[in-house]
Amino acid sequence: MTTRVVQQHHPDDINYSLEDVSTDPDAFEDKLSDPTADVKVMDYPLPDGDVRVLYTPGVSGTADDLDREISPAQLEEDLEPMDPTSRVIAIWLLQFFTEMQQEEQENGSELAIYKNLEIKRVPEAINHVSWNGSATDVAGSLMSNLILRHSLPNANHRTGITMAQTYLEAAGANFETPKTHTEEYEWREWVDPYIIESKRLLTVRRHNLYFLTLKRIGCETVRRKHDIEIPLDDYDLDMHYHEAWEKYAELHEAHCIEFAEELATRGGVGNLVQEPALSEEGFIDFLRTENSSSETE
Incomplete structure:
Protein backbone atom coordinates (compact mmCIF):
# COMPACT_ATOMS: atom_id res chain seq x y z
CA MET A 1 0.00 0.00 0.00
CA THR A 2 1.41 3.38 -0.96
CA THR A 3 2.00 6.13 1.55
CA ARG A 4 2.52 9.86 1.37
CA VAL A 5 4.23 10.12 4.76
CA VAL A 6 7.90 9.44 5.59
CA GLN A 7 9.17 9.29 9.17
CA GLN A 8 12.01 11.59 10.22
CA HIS A 9 12.71 9.26 13.16
CA HIS A 10 12.57 5.49 12.96
CA PRO A 11 9.16 4.32 14.24
CA ASP A 12 10.72 1.52 16.32
CA ASP A 13 13.39 3.71 17.93
CA ILE A 14 13.20 7.52 17.82
CA ASN A 15 16.87 7.74 18.73
CA TYR A 16 17.52 6.90 15.05
CA SER A 17 16.93 9.78 12.66
CA LEU A 18 16.93 10.25 8.89
CA GLU A 19 20.46 10.38 7.51
CA ASP A 20 20.08 9.65 3.79
CA VAL A 21 17.47 8.99 1.10
CA SER A 22 17.78 7.00 -2.13
CA THR A 23 15.56 5.74 -4.93
CA ASP A 24 18.04 2.90 -5.57
CA PRO A 25 16.43 -0.32 -4.25
CA ASP A 26 19.88 -1.64 -3.29
CA ALA A 27 21.02 1.49 -1.49
CA PHE A 28 22.75 1.15 1.88
CA GLU A 29 23.26 -2.63 1.52
CA ASP A 30 26.93 -2.17 2.36
CA LYS A 31 25.98 -0.63 5.69
CA LEU A 32 23.34 -3.26 6.41
CA SER A 33 25.88 -6.04 5.81
CA ASP A 34 28.53 -4.36 7.98
CA PRO A 35 28.26 -5.76 11.54
CA THR A 36 29.95 -2.65 12.93
CA ALA A 37 27.48 -0.23 11.33
CA ASP A 38 24.67 0.83 13.65
CA VAL A 39 21.97 1.70 11.13
CA LYS A 40 18.36 1.03 10.27
CA VAL A 41 16.75 1.14 6.82
CA MET A 42 13.11 1.51 5.84
CA ASP A 43 11.50 1.16 2.41
CA TYR A 44 8.58 3.45 1.62
CA PRO A 45 6.23 2.81 -1.35
CA LEU A 46 5.42 6.37 -2.42
CA PRO A 47 2.88 7.22 -5.16
CA ASP A 48 5.51 7.81 -7.84
CA GLY A 49 8.15 5.28 -6.80
CA ASP A 50 9.83 3.51 -3.92
CA VAL A 51 12.39 5.12 -1.68
CA ARG A 52 14.87 3.82 0.88
CA VAL A 53 15.61 5.85 3.98
CA LEU A 54 18.73 5.36 6.09
CA TYR A 55 18.48 6.05 9.82
CA THR A 56 21.45 6.48 12.14
CA PRO A 57 21.51 6.85 15.94
CA GLY A 58 22.18 9.92 18.00
CA VAL A 59 23.69 10.10 21.46
CA SER A 60 21.60 8.60 24.25
CA GLY A 61 21.85 8.47 28.02
CA THR A 62 21.34 10.92 30.86
CA VAL A 191 4.42 28.93 23.01
CA ASP A 192 4.09 25.45 21.51
CA PRO A 193 3.29 26.58 17.94
CA TYR A 194 6.49 28.66 17.92
CA ILE A 195 8.55 25.69 19.10
CA ILE A 196 6.94 23.35 16.56
CA GLU A 197 7.58 25.72 13.64
CA SER A 198 11.15 26.25 14.86
CA LYS A 199 11.71 22.48 14.75
CA ARG A 200 10.25 22.33 11.25
CA LEU A 201 12.57 25.07 10.03
CA LEU A 202 15.60 23.38 11.61
CA THR A 203 14.73 20.03 10.00
CA VAL A 204 14.16 21.50 6.54
CA ARG A 205 17.42 23.43 6.89
CA ARG A 206 19.33 20.18 7.41
CA HIS A 207 17.52 18.02 4.87
CA ASN A 208 16.13 20.18 2.07
CA LEU A 209 17.61 18.02 -0.72
CA TYR A 210 16.48 14.74 0.83
CA PHE A 211 13.01 16.21 1.27
CA LEU A 212 13.06 17.41 -2.35
CA THR A 213 13.73 13.84 -3.49
CA LEU A 214 10.85 12.60 -1.35
CA LYS A 215 8.50 15.28 -2.64
CA ARG A 216 9.30 14.48 -6.28
CA ILE A 217 8.14 10.89 -5.85
CA GLY A 218 4.94 11.70 -4.04
CA CYS A 219 5.75 12.26 -0.38
CA GLU A 220 3.56 15.01 1.05
CA THR A 221 4.60 14.98 4.71
CA VAL A 222 7.66 14.19 6.79
CA ARG A 223 6.68 13.32 10.35
CA ARG A 224 9.09 14.04 13.20
CA LYS A 225 8.92 12.42 16.63
CA HIS A 226 6.05 13.62 18.85
CA ASP A 227 3.87 13.75 15.71
CA ILE A 228 5.26 17.04 14.40
CA GLU A 229 4.35 17.07 10.72
CA ILE A 230 6.30 18.94 8.03
CA PRO A 231 4.08 19.57 4.97
CA LEU A 232 6.64 19.62 2.16
CA ASP A 233 4.56 21.93 -0.03
CA ASP A 234 4.91 24.65 2.62
CA TYR A 235 8.69 24.95 2.24
CA ASP A 236 11.01 25.90 -0.60
CA LEU A 237 13.26 22.87 -1.04
CA ASP A 238 14.69 23.30 -4.53
CA MET A 239 18.01 25.00 -3.83
CA HIS A 240 21.63 24.14 -3.10
CA TYR A 241 22.29 22.80 0.37
CA HIS A 242 24.42 25.81 1.30
CA GLU A 243 21.73 28.22 0.14
CA ALA A 244 19.13 26.40 2.23
CA TRP A 245 21.49 26.44 5.22
CA GLU A 246 21.67 30.25 5.06
Whole structure:
Protein backbone atom coordinates (compact mmCIF):
# COMPACT_ATOMS: atom_id res chain seq x y z
CA MET A 1 0.00 0.00 0.00
CA THR A 2 1.41 3.38 -0.96
CA THR A 3 2.00 6.13 1.55
CA ARG A 4 2.52 9.86 1.37
CA VAL A 5 4.23 10.12 4.76
CA VAL A 6 7.90 9.44 5.59
CA GLN A 7 9.17 9.29 9.17
CA GLN A 8 12.01 11.59 10.22
CA HIS A 9 12.71 9.26 13.16
CA HIS A 10 12.57 5.49 12.96
CA PRO A 11 9.16 4.32 14.24
CA ASP A 12 10.72 1.52 16.32
CA ASP A 13 13.39 3.71 17.93
CA ILE A 14 13.20 7.52 17.82
CA ASN A 15 16.87 7.74 18.73
CA TYR A 16 17.52 6.90 15.05
CA SER A 17 16.93 9.78 12.66
CA LEU A 18 16.93 10.25 8.89
CA GLU A 19 20.46 10.38 7.51
CA ASP A 20 20.08 9.65 3.79
CA VAL A 21 17.47 8.99 1.10
CA SER A 22 17.78 7.00 -2.13
CA THR A 23 15.56 5.74 -4.93
CA ASP A 24 18.04 2.90 -5.57
CA PRO A 25 16.43 -0.32 -4.25
CA ASP A 26 19.88 -1.64 -3.29
CA ALA A 27 21.02 1.49 -1.49
CA PHE A 28 22.75 1.15 1.88
CA GLU A 29 23.26 -2.63 1.52
CA ASP A 30 26.93 -2.17 2.36
CA LYS A 31 25.98 -0.63 5.69
CA LEU A 32 23.34 -3.26 6.41
CA SER A 33 25.88 -6.04 5.81
CA ASP A 34 28.53 -4.36 7.98
CA PRO A 35 28.26 -5.76 11.54
CA THR A 36 29.95 -2.65 12.93
CA ALA A 37 27.48 -0.23 11.33
CA ASP A 38 24.67 0.83 13.65
CA VAL A 39 21.97 1.70 11.13
CA LYS A 40 18.36 1.03 10.27
CA VAL A 41 16.75 1.14 6.82
CA MET A 42 13.11 1.51 5.84
CA ASP A 43 11.50 1.16 2.41
CA TYR A 44 8.58 3.45 1.62
CA PRO A 45 6.23 2.81 -1.35
CA LEU A 46 5.42 6.37 -2.42
CA PRO A 47 2.88 7.22 -5.16
CA ASP A 48 5.51 7.81 -7.84
CA GLY A 49 8.15 5.28 -6.80
CA ASP A 50 9.83 3.51 -3.92
CA VAL A 51 12.39 5.12 -1.68
CA ARG A 52 14.87 3.82 0.88
CA VAL A 53 15.61 5.85 3.98
CA LEU A 54 18.73 5.36 6.09
CA TYR A 55 18.48 6.05 9.82
CA THR A 56 21.45 6.48 12.14
CA PRO A 57 21.51 6.85 15.94
CA GLY A 58 22.18 9.92 18.00
CA VAL A 59 23.69 10.10 21.46
CA SER A 60 21.60 8.60 24.25
CA GLY A 61 21.85 8.47 28.02
CA THR A 62 21.34 10.92 30.86
CA ALA A 63 22.98 14.08 32.10
CA ASP A 64 24.61 12.02 34.84
CA ASP A 65 26.55 10.19 32.14
CA LEU A 66 27.98 13.55 31.05
CA ASP A 67 28.99 14.35 34.62
CA ARG A 68 31.07 11.19 34.65
CA GLU A 69 32.60 11.81 31.23
CA ILE A 70 33.41 15.53 31.35
CA SER A 71 35.65 16.88 34.08
CA PRO A 72 35.64 20.45 35.43
CA ALA A 73 39.17 20.75 34.08
CA GLN A 74 37.93 19.92 30.57
CA LEU A 75 35.17 22.51 30.82
CA GLU A 76 37.62 25.15 31.99
CA GLU A 77 39.89 24.28 29.08
CA ASP A 78 36.96 24.80 26.70
CA LEU A 79 35.97 28.11 28.32
CA GLU A 80 39.46 29.62 28.64
CA PRO A 81 40.03 30.72 24.99
CA MET A 82 36.55 32.26 24.61
CA ASP A 83 36.01 36.00 24.28
CA PRO A 84 34.43 37.59 27.40
CA THR A 85 30.88 37.67 26.01
CA SER A 86 30.93 34.04 24.88
CA ARG A 87 32.49 32.89 28.14
CA VAL A 88 29.84 34.57 30.31
CA ILE A 89 27.02 33.18 28.15
CA ALA A 90 28.60 29.70 28.15
CA ILE A 91 28.77 29.74 31.95
CA TRP A 92 25.12 30.82 32.08
CA LEU A 93 24.18 27.93 29.77
CA LEU A 94 26.04 25.40 31.89
CA GLN A 95 24.38 26.69 35.06
CA PHE A 96 20.97 26.59 33.40
CA PHE A 97 21.58 22.99 32.32
CA THR A 98 22.59 22.08 35.87
CA GLU A 99 19.39 23.66 37.22
CA MET A 100 17.30 21.57 34.83
CA GLN A 101 19.21 18.45 35.81
CA GLN A 102 18.61 19.15 39.50
CA GLU A 103 14.92 19.80 38.89
CA GLU A 104 14.52 16.49 37.09
CA GLN A 105 16.24 14.71 39.98
CA GLU A 106 13.91 16.40 42.47
CA ASN A 107 11.01 15.08 40.41
CA GLY A 108 12.42 11.57 40.62
CA SER A 109 13.75 11.29 37.09
CA GLU A 110 16.90 11.89 35.06
CA LEU A 111 17.45 14.50 32.34
CA ALA A 112 17.86 12.60 29.08
CA ILE A 113 20.49 13.62 26.53
CA TYR A 114 20.43 13.11 22.78
CA LYS A 115 23.63 14.81 21.65
CA ASN A 116 27.06 15.60 23.01
CA LEU A 117 27.83 18.71 25.01
CA GLU A 118 29.40 21.18 22.57
CA ILE A 119 30.04 24.24 24.68
CA LYS A 120 32.81 25.21 22.25
CA ARG A 121 30.08 26.23 19.79
CA VAL A 122 28.93 29.17 21.91
CA PRO A 123 31.37 31.67 20.32
CA GLU A 124 30.10 30.63 16.88
CA ALA A 125 26.54 31.38 18.00
CA ILE A 126 27.42 34.72 19.56
CA ASN A 127 29.37 35.80 16.47
CA HIS A 128 26.10 35.64 14.51
CA VAL A 129 24.08 37.69 17.01
CA SER A 130 23.14 41.22 15.98
CA TRP A 131 23.22 43.59 18.96
CA ASN A 132 21.48 46.34 16.99
CA GLY A 133 17.79 47.15 16.58
CA SER A 134 15.13 46.86 19.24
CA ALA A 135 15.31 44.89 22.48
CA THR A 136 13.11 42.17 21.01
CA ASP A 137 15.29 42.03 17.88
CA VAL A 138 18.33 41.15 19.99
CA ALA A 139 16.38 38.79 22.26
CA GLY A 140 15.17 36.88 19.19
CA SER A 141 18.62 36.88 17.62
CA LEU A 142 20.16 35.43 20.78
CA MET A 143 17.43 32.81 21.02
CA SER A 144 17.75 31.77 17.37
CA ASN A 145 21.52 31.53 17.24
CA LEU A 146 21.76 29.51 20.44
CA ILE A 147 19.12 27.12 19.09
CA LEU A 148 20.83 26.87 15.69
CA ARG A 149 24.21 25.95 17.23
CA HIS A 150 22.66 23.72 19.93
CA SER A 151 25.60 23.51 22.33
CA LEU A 152 23.72 21.70 25.12
CA PRO A 153 22.79 18.00 24.99
CA ASN A 154 19.08 18.61 25.62
CA ALA A 155 16.50 21.35 26.23
CA ASN A 156 17.54 23.34 23.17
CA HIS A 157 14.32 25.33 22.88
CA ARG A 158 13.84 25.75 26.61
CA THR A 159 17.33 27.21 26.76
CA GLY A 160 16.77 29.57 23.84
CA ILE A 161 13.42 30.79 25.17
CA THR A 162 14.85 31.39 28.63
CA MET A 163 17.78 33.32 27.14
CA ALA A 164 15.33 35.56 25.25
CA GLN A 165 13.37 36.13 28.45
CA THR A 166 16.56 36.88 30.38
CA TYR A 167 17.63 39.45 27.80
CA LEU A 168 14.24 41.17 27.99
CA GLU A 169 14.51 41.25 31.78
CA ALA A 170 17.95 42.81 31.47
CA ALA A 171 16.49 45.37 29.06
CA GLY A 172 13.90 46.45 31.61
CA ALA A 173 11.12 43.88 31.59
CA ASN A 174 9.63 43.10 34.97
CA PHE A 175 7.36 40.16 34.36
CA GLU A 176 6.97 36.70 35.74
CA THR A 177 6.84 33.90 33.22
CA PRO A 178 7.89 30.28 33.76
CA LYS A 179 11.40 29.31 32.76
CA THR A 180 9.85 26.45 30.76
CA HIS A 181 11.63 23.82 32.86
CA THR A 182 8.43 21.85 33.41
CA GLU A 183 5.21 20.99 31.64
CA GLU A 184 2.96 22.94 34.05
CA TYR A 185 2.69 26.46 32.66
CA GLU A 186 -0.21 28.46 31.36
CA TRP A 187 1.52 29.85 28.30
CA ARG A 188 2.10 26.45 26.70
CA GLU A 189 -0.83 26.97 24.35
CA TRP A 190 0.78 29.94 22.59
CA VAL A 191 4.42 28.93 23.01
CA ASP A 192 4.09 25.45 21.51
CA PRO A 193 3.29 26.58 17.94
CA TYR A 194 6.49 28.66 17.92
CA ILE A 195 8.55 25.69 19.10
CA ILE A 196 6.94 23.35 16.56
CA GLU A 197 7.58 25.72 13.64
CA SER A 198 11.15 26.25 14.86
CA LYS A 199 11.71 22.48 14.75
CA ARG A 200 10.25 22.33 11.25
CA LEU A 201 12.57 25.07 10.03
CA LEU A 202 15.60 23.38 11.61
CA THR A 203 14.73 20.03 10.00
CA VAL A 204 14.16 21.50 6.54
CA ARG A 205 17.42 23.43 6.89
CA ARG A 206 19.33 20.18 7.41
CA HIS A 207 17.52 18.02 4.87
CA ASN A 208 16.13 20.18 2.07
CA LEU A 209 17.61 18.02 -0.72
CA TYR A 210 16.48 14.74 0.83
CA PHE A 211 13.01 16.21 1.27
CA LEU A 212 13.06 17.41 -2.35
CA THR A 213 13.73 13.84 -3.49
CA LEU A 214 10.85 12.60 -1.35
CA LYS A 215 8.50 15.28 -2.64
CA ARG A 216 9.30 14.48 -6.28
CA ILE A 217 8.14 10.89 -5.85
CA GLY A 218 4.94 11.70 -4.04
CA CYS A 219 5.75 12.26 -0.38
CA GLU A 220 3.56 15.01 1.05
CA THR A 221 4.60 14.98 4.71
CA VAL A 222 7.66 14.19 6.79
CA ARG A 223 6.68 13.32 10.35
CA ARG A 224 9.09 14.04 13.20
CA LYS A 225 8.92 12.42 16.63
CA HIS A 226 6.05 13.62 18.85
CA ASP A 227 3.87 13.75 15.71
CA ILE A 228 5.26 17.04 14.40
CA GLU A 229 4.35 17.07 10.72
CA ILE A 230 6.30 18.94 8.03
CA PRO A 231 4.08 19.57 4.97
CA LEU A 232 6.64 19.62 2.16
CA ASP A 233 4.56 21.93 -0.03
CA ASP A 234 4.91 24.65 2.62
CA TYR A 235 8.69 24.95 2.24
CA ASP A 236 11.01 25.90 -0.60
CA LEU A 237 13.26 22.87 -1.04
CA ASP A 238 14.69 23.30 -4.53
CA MET A 239 18.01 25.00 -3.83
CA HIS A 240 21.63 24.14 -3.10
CA TYR A 241 22.29 22.80 0.37
CA HIS A 242 24.42 25.81 1.30
CA GLU A 243 21.73 28.22 0.14
CA ALA A 244 19.13 26.40 2.23
CA TRP A 245 21.49 26.44 5.22
CA GLU A 246 21.67 30.25 5.06
CA LYS A 247 18.07 30.91 4.03
CA TYR A 248 16.50 28.83 6.75
CA ALA A 249 18.82 30.28 9.38
CA GLU A 250 17.51 33.73 8.41
CA LEU A 251 13.91 32.51 8.50
CA HIS A 252 14.54 30.94 11.89
CA GLU A 253 15.92 34.18 13.31
CA ALA A 254 12.92 36.13 12.00
CA HIS A 255 10.65 33.52 13.59
CA CYS A 256 12.41 33.87 16.96
CA ILE A 257 12.22 37.67 16.82
CA GLU A 258 8.47 37.34 16.27
CA PHE A 259 8.35 35.09 19.33
CA ALA A 260 10.30 37.63 21.41
CA GLU A 261 7.88 40.36 20.34
CA GLU A 262 4.90 38.30 21.48
CA LEU A 263 6.67 37.36 24.71
CA ALA A 264 7.24 41.05 25.49
CA THR A 265 3.69 42.03 24.54
CA ARG A 266 2.10 39.27 26.59
CA GLY A 267 4.38 40.17 29.49
CA GLY A 268 3.11 43.75 29.53
CA VAL A 269 6.29 45.28 28.13
CA GLY A 270 5.30 45.76 24.51
CA ASN A 271 7.36 48.94 24.48
CA LEU A 272 10.46 46.73 24.13
CA VAL A 273 9.38 45.96 20.57
CA GLN A 274 10.37 49.55 19.75
CA GLU A 275 12.87 50.37 22.51
CA PRO A 276 16.54 50.42 21.44
CA ALA A 277 18.39 47.28 22.40
CA LEU A 278 20.41 46.93 25.57
CA SER A 279 24.09 46.90 24.63
CA GLU A 280 26.16 43.74 24.56
CA GLU A 281 28.18 45.08 27.50
CA GLY A 282 25.05 45.88 29.50
CA PHE A 283 23.63 42.41 28.99
CA ILE A 284 26.87 40.67 29.90
CA ASP A 285 27.06 42.69 33.12
CA PHE A 286 23.53 41.50 33.91
CA LEU A 287 24.47 37.87 33.22
CA ARG A 288 27.61 38.12 35.35
CA THR A 289 25.40 39.10 38.27
CA GLU A 290 23.05 36.18 37.54
CA ASN A 291 25.98 33.77 37.26
CA SER A 292 27.42 34.96 40.56
CA SER A 293 24.04 34.59 42.26
CA SER A 294 23.72 31.02 41.00
CA GLU A 295 27.18 30.11 42.25
CA THR A 296 26.37 31.34 45.78
CA GLU A 297 23.00 29.58 46.10
